[in-house]
Amino acid sequence: MSPVTAFLTDSTICIGCKACEVACKEWNGIKADGLEFSGFSYDNTGAVGHSTWRHVKFVEQGPVIGLGGNALEFPAWGFSSDVCKHCEVAGCLEACPTGSIVRTEFGGVYIQPDVCNGCAYCVVACPFGVVERNQSDGRAFKCTFCYDRQKVGLTPACATACPTESIKFGEISELRETAQARVEALHERGVEDARIYDPRDSSVGGTHSIFILRGDPRTYNLPPQPRVPGEYMSAGWTSAAIAAGAMLAGALIAFLGDSRR
Amino acid sequence: MPGLGTSFGRGGSTTAPQDLANSDAILIMGSSMAENHPVGFQWVIEAREKNGAKVIHVDPRFTRTSAMADYWLPLRAGSDIVFLGALVNYVLQGERDFREYVVHYTNASTILREDFRDTEDLGGLFSGWDKEKQKYDPESWLYEGSPAKNTASPAGHADAGGGHGKDRGGEAGEMSKRRQDKTLQHPRCVYQVVKKHFSRYTPEMVERTCGITKEKFLEIAEVFVSNAGPERTGAICYAVGWTQHSDGVQIIRTAAILQLLLGNVGRPGGGIMALRGHASIQGSTDVPTLYDILPGYIPMPFFEADSHKLKDYIKKHRASTGWWHNFDKYIVSILKAWYGEAAAEDNDWGFNWLPRVTGDHSHFGYWLDMADAKLEGLFVMGQNPAVGAANSRLERKAMAQLKWLVVREMVETETAAFWHDGPEIERGELRPEDIGTEIFFLPAAGHAEKDGSFTNTQRLIQFHQQAVDPPGDCRSELWFMYHLGRRLKAKAADDRRPRNTGLRALTWDYGTHGQHAEPNIREVLREINGYTVGDGKHVAGYRDLAADGSTACGCWIYSGIFPTPDDLKIEQRKPNGRYGHGWAYAWPSDRRILYNRASARPDGKPWSERKALVWWDENEKKWTGHDTPDFTPDKAPDYRPKKNAKGDDALGGDKPFIMHSDGEGWIYVPSGLKDGPLPAHYEPFESPVANALYPEHGENPAAQKKERPDNAYAFSPGDARFPYVLTTYRLTEHHTAGGMSRTLSHLAELQPELFCEISPQLAQELSIEHGAWATISTPRGIIEARALVTSRMLPLAIEGRWVHQVGLPYHWGFRGLVKGDVVNDLIAISEEPNVRIMETKGLLCNVRAGRRPGGKGDLQQLKKEMNHPA
Numbered sequence A: 001m002s003p004v005t006a007f008l009t010d011s012t013i014c015i016g017c018k019a020c021e022v023a024c025k026e027w028n029g030i031k032a033d034g035l036e037f038s039g040f041s042y043d044n045t046g047a048v049g050h051s052t053w054r055h056v057k058f059v060e061q062g063p064v065i066g067l068g069g070n071a072l073e074f075p076a077w078g079f080s081s082d083v084c085k086h087c088e089v090a091g092c093l094e095a096c097p098t099g100s101i102v103r104t105e106f107g108g109v110y111i112q113p114d115v116c117n118g119c120a121y122c123v124v125a126c127p128f129g130v131v132e133r134n135q136s137d138g139r140a141f142k143c144t145f146c147y148d149r150q151k152v153g154l155t156p157a158c159a160t161a162c163p164t165e166s167i168k169f170g171e172i173s174e175l176r177e178t179a180q181a182r183v184e185a186l187h188e189r190g191v192e193d194a195r196i197y198d199p200r201d202s203s204v205g206g207t208h209s210i211f212i213l214r215g216d217p218r219t220y221n222l223p224p225q226p227r228v229p230g231e232y233m234s235a236g237w238t239s240a241a242i243a244a245g246a247m248l249a250g251a252l253i254a255f256l257g258d259s260r261r
Numbered sequence B: 001m002p003g004l005g006t007s008f009g010r011g012g013s014t015t016a017p018q019d020l021a022n023s024d025a026i027l028i029m030g031s032s033m034a035e036n037h038p039v040g041f042q043w044v045i046e047a048r049e050k051n052g053a054k055v056i057h058v059d060p061r062f063t064r065t066s067a068m069a070d071y072w073l074p075l076r077a078g079s080d081i082v083f084l085g086a087l088v089n090y091v092l093q094g095e096r097d098f099r100e101y102v103v104h105y106t107n108a109s110t111i112l113r114e115d116f117r118d119t120e121d122l123g124g125l126f127s128g129w130d131k132e133k134q135k136y137d138p139e140s141w142l143y144e145g146s147p148a149k150n151t152a153s154p155a156g157h158a159d160a161g162g163g164h165g166k167d168r169g170g171e172a173g174e175m176s177k178r179r180q181d182k183t184l185q186h187p188r189c190v191y192q193v194v195k196k197h198f199s200r201y202t203p204e205m206v207e208r209t210c211g212i213t214k215e216k217f218l219e220i221a222e223v224f225v226s227n228a229g230p231e232r233t234g235a236i237c238y239a240v241g242w243t244q245h246s247d248g249v250q251i252i253r254t255a256a257i258l259q260l261l262l263g264n265v266g267r268p269g270g271g272i273m274a275l276r277g278h279a280s281i282q283g284s285t286d287v288p289t290l291y292d293i294l295p296g297y298i299p300m301p302f303f304e305a306d307s308h309k310l311k312d313y314i315k316k317h318r319a320s321t322g323w324w325h326n327f328d329k330y331i332v333s334i335l336k337a338w339y340g341e342a343a344a345e346d347n348d349w350g351f352n353w354l355p356r357v358t359g360d361h362s363h364f365g366y367w368l369d370m371a372d373a374k375l376e377g378l379f380v381m382g383q384n385p386a387v388g389a390a391n392s393r394l395e396r397k398a399m400a401q402l403k404w405l406v407v408r409e410m411v412e413t414e415t416a417a418f419w420h421d422g423p424e425i426e427r428g429e430l431r432p433e434d435i436g437t438e439i440f441f442l443p444a445a446g447h448a449e450k451d452g453s454f455t456n457t458q459r460l461i462q463f464h465q466q467a468v469d470p471p472g473d474c475r476s477e478l479w480f481m482y483h484l485g486r487r488l489k490a491k492a493a494d495d496r497r498p499r500n501t502g503l504r505a506l507t508w509d510y511g512t513h514g515q516h517a518e519p520n521i522r523e524v525l526r527e528i529n530g531y532t533v534g535d536g537k538h539v540a541g542y543r544d545l546a547a548d549g550s551t552a553c554g555c556w557i558y559s560g561i562f563p564t565p566d567d568l569k570i571e572q573r574k575p576n577g578r579y580g581h582g583w584a585y586a587w588p589s590d591r592r593i594l595y596n597r598a599s600a601r602p603d604g605k606p607w608s609e610r611k612a613l614v615w616w617d618e619n620e621k622k623w624t625g626h627d628t629p630d631f632t633p634d635k636a637p638d639y640r641p642k643k644n645a646k647g648d649d650a651l652g653g654d655k656p657f658i659m660h661s662d663g664e665g666w667i668y669v670p671s672g673l674k675d676g677p678l679p680a681h682y683e684p685f686e687s688p689v690a691n692a693l694y695p696e697h698g699e700n701p702a703a704q705k706k707e708r709p710d711n712a713y714a715f716s717p718g719d720a721r722f723p724y725v726l727t728t729y730r731l732t733e734h735h736t737a738g739g740m741s742r743t744l745s746h747l748a749e750l751q752p753e754l755f756c757e758i759s760p761q762l763a764q765e766l767s768i769e770h771g772a773w774a775t776i777s778t779p780r781g782i783i784e785a786r787a788l789v790t791s792r793m794l795p796l797a798i799e800g801r802w803v804h805q806v807g808l809p810y811h812w813g814f815r816g817l818v819k820g821d822v823v824n825d826l827i828a829i830s831e832e833p834n835v836r837i838m839e840t841k842g843l844l845c846n847v848r849a850g851r852r853p854g855g856k857g858d859l860q861q862l863k864k865e866m867n868h869p870a
Helices: A019-028 A093-096 A123-126 A147-151 A157-161 A172-188 A229-260 B002-007 B017-022 B044-051 B082-093 B101-103 B191-199 B201-209 B214-226 B248-259 B283-287 B310-317 B324-344 B345-353 B364-371 B394-400 B475-494 B498-505 B521-529 B759-763 B855-869
Strands: A005-010 A054-060 A077-083 A100-101 A109-111 A167-171 A192-196 A211-214 B024-029 B052-058 B072-074 B236-239 B273-274 B376-380 B402-411 B438-443 B454-455 B459-466 B571-574 B581-583 B614-617 B622-625 B724-729 B755-756 B773-777 B780-789 B796-798 B801-803 B805-807 B843-851
Touching: A005 A077, A005 A172, A019 A054, A019 A157, A054 B324, A077 A211, A093 A100, A093 A123, A100 B052, A100 B376, A100 B571, A157 A167, A157 A229, A157 B724, A167 A172, A172 A211, B002 B248, B017 B044, B024 B044, B024 B082, B024 B214, B024 B376, B024 B454, B044 B052, B052 B214, B072 B214, B082 B201, B082 B214, B082 B248, B101 B248, B248 B273, B283 B454, B310 B324, B324 B345, B345 B498, B364 B394, B394 B521, B454 B755, B475 B498, B755 B773, B759 B780, B773 B855
Parallel strands: A005 A211, B024 B052, B024 B236, B052 B072, B236 B273, B376 B402, B402 B438, B724 B805, B755 B780
Antiparallel strands: A005 A167, A054 A077, A100 A109, A192 A211, B454 B459, B571 B581, B614 B622, B724 B843, B755 B805, B773 B780, B773 B843, B796 B801
């Protein structure tokens, strides 16, 4: 029985070195995706997408007291390494019509590139904007959770490269405990806005990429209450059933009325 | 390194990054450690998370390091000694020094000569200044009672002398002879002199000069100073943000004084972490690529009377007491390693085959000679001076004066391409058809394509194995140097001129293997480790070396890395214990924390359980602990030397700084530095303000500006044409001059373009929009960069007005996947007196909105800027 694994990305000890981004691209053989200067602080790769599976966000906030890093005054500069959330209830997986997207034995969500037909249903179904199509071949790509490495007992490339252990990898229940203890310790030290981001009470039902953040998750481009399209499924089917019932009833009434004549 | 070398005895970092995890306070200054040493920074994070250590970052910019610190203090670039001096003053005024440590382990109690005069007496100069020669005669700096050696040219002060070889100190006089006052009350004892010296370095002066408010300074001073004493320790981390100043060595010295007064040296979580800029920068001075030292910090002989005979040379550099008494063993063993059987007692072991230093052959020394067409040819290996060196515009143009140039590189760098690409070609300053230089570009193997070693920031020598064969004609440095030497020797074999005698005598007999005849690297390592000449057996360590020609050793401090043919210590990969012994090998003798005898009290017991490191085991009668003791293993704490004892035997059992002739840490440096026995604040060569402490001597008097038309300076203090402070630095995403990162897409995309960091206030003043272009100029050059407007840059209130600072990372050039202007075109060539390094961290510049005109227009624009009324 394979362990169910997860990432715990602790942004309070991330130093923004981008080693995770580079390690990910090197291991997975992903090409660079442009040499453009963005002007968004030190971030020039923008966001996770088909060619960036780990991405470090740089949140520069000006002199706001008590935000970002550990400094309690002067400017704040927060760093956080973003990645596919590997949702418990994965919108992409539910939307995939070909069966290309599967759940692995480690709990991750994996796109099989040889099965993907490029329909892009998964792209719109992801509540985090993680999945993206590669315009050159049309297929969708995202973090594989280093399935090939996990398969042979190795830690994912990003977590291996992280110098400060900001990206932790391990058994999900243990990491949830670690995260809880860490946030409690931060609260004790006066970092009162530290919080765990693991939306278990949303329709995503929790993730395999847990984050420790400071303040509002929206600061780091994370939705406070992510929703998978599947959550509309029962309402949708109910409406459809009612509509179908009503139409059937209408048809029956029409026929019955006709026979009375 | 003379900053650390003269203070403690060795030029290396006193501690290891792993030990920072044991700190209670960490002051990072002159470094953005999280950005440039992200792997080492994990132990700073560990200290913060596990011990609740306070992390203080003092830097002109708010960097990724500041973001991880508890406190960030923005200071004006170039005011470092005022800040650190004020910390020293804070300790001394409040008598917060670790008194027992200070009295026993430092030279605080030593009494100075009556004729010594301090900068406080002479308005910014120490006694001994020779106005005509523009240098110091250091004799009055000696201890009272220490006889001067009276050599023809005192060590560390020879005309042409650099400072790397002068790390030992004690060469100008016999420092073991002296008077002391253990009560520290004598007005001429070091403690009192230092107290008086720093008395004007007050919190008010910090506010006025550095731009840090008095309240903030006092808060941080208390945080750092309170983390000292028997139970607690604080560490200081620095990098080239200190070194690259016209008084860089003295900045490091100020930190050394602070750490000695607080008793933070040689103890866990203490010390000074010198963060080196490349993978093997420490190694490049240990087995040096410098012009003024031989391996193991043995000085290169100069062309002067007392270096004609080995006996005189040894007399000059050997100390009668302390570890350097062994000097003769180390130099003779080098000569034996290099000249083999040809080295005999009757020819001074071949001493006169060694070349002599005849002038300033430092990088800038010979590059200026090159610009003046005094140099014929040049090899460039592992360096990209067309981008990475100060005044790179001058450096590029100088290469066109050579007859031949050899560049060995993995890619065609800017240095290899200067003749057909780059700004000089674009501006019409150089035309390829006019350049007479014959240029050879030779492909080099990368580090994964060859066996070799790195000596990292903590003196750890790590071997690395070849992973793949280098492609095509790429070859290792070892291959190149060996076969070049072999061919030169073959040429010299038939040429009996005297100049070739040394080359013919040189042992150059390494075996080779493989289709390309790669030299056997283990034979080189064996020579570095040392062996007995008679039977060829490896020596176990430098204690086995002798001065009678019976041993050969290429680098005495590395001796012990290969004690037997089947035990290459630098290949070890099984770490154990607190300091990871068993993983590679730290020089000397695998000691991870230097001077660790100081972690125990004079009686040999640890200062506290919490800070125990090395202690005296009374039962075993030897030193033991978590680290290899940096001390003679069986020398008892109560050992007292006999009269006229020599060498290590002359140092008592309570003298941890064994390299020094008195065994003590030097708060005051009586010999070995060119610009004074104590640090004094001098403004950078280009400064927006006058020197508030010594108005008559604004700049370091012993430093050299090398001013000339192609290396011009702004007026100082204050130049209306160039009103902003310029400071340069590196980013995590790139490697130095970019040759190894701008060519790799995965790194290039992370920081694709050159930018300048400016504050929103300055951007508004100059109407520069975020992300738009800005043009930056100095009297040396003109460049353009994208504006990164950020509140991480703050204008500072200095002397009652706002001073703006401009930050520029220097990684870009005109080759590679991502290109940009060369920031070093803006920097002046200058020489700090001890190590001849340039000042990159504090200069003056102008900034304008928009791009530079391009082509010839750049030169007209620069001329226009220069002709504005200053």
